[in-house]
Amino acid sequence: MEVLILGGGVVGVTTAYQLLKDGHKVLVIDRLPPGIGGASYGNAGLIATGHSIAWGSPKALKIWFNSLFHKDPVFRMKFQADPQFIRWGLKFLFQCSEYKAKRNSLAKHRISSYSQKKLKEVVEETNIQYEQNVNGLIYLYRNSQALAASSSHVRLLQEIGQTLETVEKERVLEIVPELRDSKDQIAGGVFSPTDESGDSKIFTEQLMECCRGMGGTFESGVTIERLEASGTRIKRVVTNRGVFTADNYVLCLGAWSPLLVRTSLGVRISVCPVKGYSITIPVEKGHTPPRIGGLHEEDLLGFAPMGNHFRVSSVSEFTGYDIGHTPEDFEHILSTSKKLFPNAGNYDKAQFWSGFRPMTPEGTPILGKERHSNLFYNTGHGHLGWTMSCGTARITADLIAGKTPEISTELMGVR
Numbered sequence: 005m006e007v008l009i010l011g012g013g014v015v016g017v018t019t020a021y022q023l024l025k026d027g028h029k030v031l032v033i034d035r036l037p038p039g040i041g042g043a044s045y046g047n048a049g050l051i052a053t054g055h056s057i058a059w060g061s062p063k064a065l066k067i068w069f070n071s072l073f074h075k076d077p078v079f080r081m082k083f084q085a086d087p088q089f090i091r092w093g094l095k096f097l098f099q100c101s102e103y104k105a106k107r108n109s110l111a112k113h114r115i116s117s118y119s120q121k122k123l124k125e126v127v128e129e130t131n132i133q134y135e136q137n138v139n140g141l142i143y144l145y146r147n148s149q150a151l152a153a154s155s156s157h158v159r160l161l162q163e164i165g166q167t168l169e170t171v172e173k174e175r176v177l178e179i180v181p182e183l184r185d186s187k188d189q190i191a192g193g194v195f196s197p198t199d200e201s202g203d204s205k206i207f208t209e210q211l212m213e214c215c216r217g218m219g220g221t222f223e224s225g226v227t228i229e230r231l232e233a234s235g236t237r238i239k240r241v242v243t244n245r246g247v248f249t250a251d252n253y254v255l256c257l258g259a260w261s262p263l264l265v266r267t268s269l270g271v272r273i274s275v276c277p278v279k280g281y282s283i284t285i286p287v288e289k290g291h292t293p294p295r296i297g298g299l300h301e302e303d304l305l306g307f308a309p310m311g312n313h314f315r316v317s318s319v320s321e322f323t324g325y326d327i328g329h330t331p332e333d334f335e336h337i338l339s340t341s342k343k344l345f346p347n348a349g350n351y352d353k354a355q356f357w358s359g360f361r362p363m364t365p366e367g368t369p370i371l372g373k374e375r376h377s378n379l380f381y382n383t384g385h386g387h388l389g390w391t392m393s394c395g396t397a398r399i400t401a402d403l404i405a406g407k408t409p410e411i412s413t414e415l416m417g418v419r
C-alpha cells in the first residue's frame with residue numbers, strides 16, 4: 005500500500021519506520037527537513053514514563069486561574085478570543101477532577117510504557133546513536149511539602165508496576181553528585197531508574213536515514229495547503245509543490261494538525277499549541293553536567309545531558325501560534341539552570357529555541373480515524389511526544405494493517 009505521511013517530526017518518522025517494516029511504500033512530506041520544523045527539534049529529551057501524569061487536575065485549576073492575574077515565570081497564559089482556544093480550555097477544565105486526573109494519568113502511562121518498549125526494539129533493530137542515556141531520571145523538589153504531596157502520583161504509578169523511589173537529599177546527591185554545589189536548592193526527589201533520555205532531533209534524523217535504507221522517501225520544502233476529500237475518502241493533498249496522492253494518509257503535523265483538518269475537512273480536533281523554551285549549552289573541557297536527566301518540579305525545568313551539549317527546557321505558555329522569542333523569555337530557564345547546574349556547560353554560548361507542545365485536554369494522543377476511511381491521525385502527543393512516539397507509530401501501523409493494537413487505545417480516539 006502507498007502511505008503518505010504528513011509531517012516529519014519524531015512522530016512522522018517513527019510512523020514511517022513502522023510502516024516500512026510492514027512492507028508499505030512510504031513518503032513523508034514536510035516544509036522543513038525531518039526533525040527540524042517542530043517540537044522534536046529542541047525538547048528536553050526525556051523519555052519520562054515515570055512522569056506520565058495528567059496536567060489536568062484540581063491543582064491545575066488554581067494555577068490556571070492565578071496565571072490570568074499574576075505573572076508566573078513558568079506558566080503563562082495570554083487570553084485569546086479564539087473559539088478554538090476557548091473550546092480547548094473548557095474541555096481542559098472538564099478534565100480537572102480527581103477522577104479524570106487519575107484516569108488520564110493511567111492512560112498516559114499505558115502508552116508511554118508501551119512506547120518505551122517499542123523504542124528499545126527500534127534501537128536494537130537499527131543500532132542508531134542519539135546520545136541515549138538509560139541510567140534513569142531524577143524528579144527534584146526544592147520544597148519538602150511538595151515532595152510529600154507527590155506521594156499520591158508516585159503510588160498511582162507504582163501500583164501499575166513503575167519503579168519509583170522517593171529519596172532524601174543525601175540519596176539525590178549520591179545519584180547526581182553534580183548537584184552537590186547546589187544542594188540548598190533540593191529537599192529530595194523521586195528517582196525513576198528505568199526512565200531515560202536522548203536527543204530526539206538526532207534520533208529523528210538517524211531513523212530517517214534507516215527509513216531511506218528501507219526504501220522510504222522524504223521530501224522537504226513541501227508546505228501542505230489542504231486535504232481534498234470525496235465522500236468519506238481523502239482524494240489528494242494539495243501543497244506548494246503540487247498534488248500528492250496515496251492509498252492512506254497519516255496526519256503527524258504536531259501542534260499544526262488541527263489547523264489543516266479544520267480548514268480542509270471541517271474536522272475539529274482538540275490540540276492546543278503550548279509553547280515551551282529550551283537552551284542548549286555546549287559542554288566543554290572541565291564542565292560537569294548532571295550524569296542523568298530529570299525535572300526540577302517547582303520550576304518545571306527539564307534537563308538532560310546529551311554528549312557534548314546540555315539541554316534545559318521550561319515554561320508552558322498559551323499564546324497561540326506565535327513561535328518567536330525574546331531574551332526575557334529565557335531569563336527563568338537561564339537563572340534556574342545556573343543555580344542548579346553552575347558548571348554544566350558554557351552558558352555564554354547557549355543556543356535558544358522555542359517550540360509548541362501539541363497538547364490535548366486529556367494529555368493522551370489522538371489516534372485512529374474520524375469520518376475519512378483512509379486518513380489516520382497520529383498527533384496531539386503534548387509534553388510527552390518523544391516518549392510516546394515509537395508506541396503510537398506502531399499502533400498507527402497496526403490500525404492501517406487492520407490489526408488490533410497490542411494495547412488498549414481507550415481515551416486516544418479522534419476527539
Ligand SMILES: Cc1cc2nc3c(=O)[nH]c(=O)nc-3n(C[C@H](O)[C@H](O)[C@H](O)COP(=O)(O)OP(=O)(O)OC[C@H]3O[C@@H](n4cnc5c(N)ncnc54)[C@H](O)[C@@H]3O)c2cc1C
Binds near residue numbers: 013033042228391
Ligand atoms: C519545550 C519542550 C520540551 C519538551 N520536552 C519533552 C520531553 O522531555 N520528553 C517528551 O517526551 N516530549 C517533550 N516535549 C514534547 C515533544 O517534543 C512533542 O510532543 C513532539 O516532538 C511532537 O512531535 P510531532 O512529530 O508530533 O510534532 P513536531 O515535531 O512539531 O513536527 C511537526 C512537523 O509538521 C511540520 N508541519 C507543520 N505544518 C506543516 C505544513 N502545513 N506543511 C508541511 N509541514 C508542516 C513541521 O515542519 C514539523 O516538522 C517537549 C516539547 C517542548 C516544546
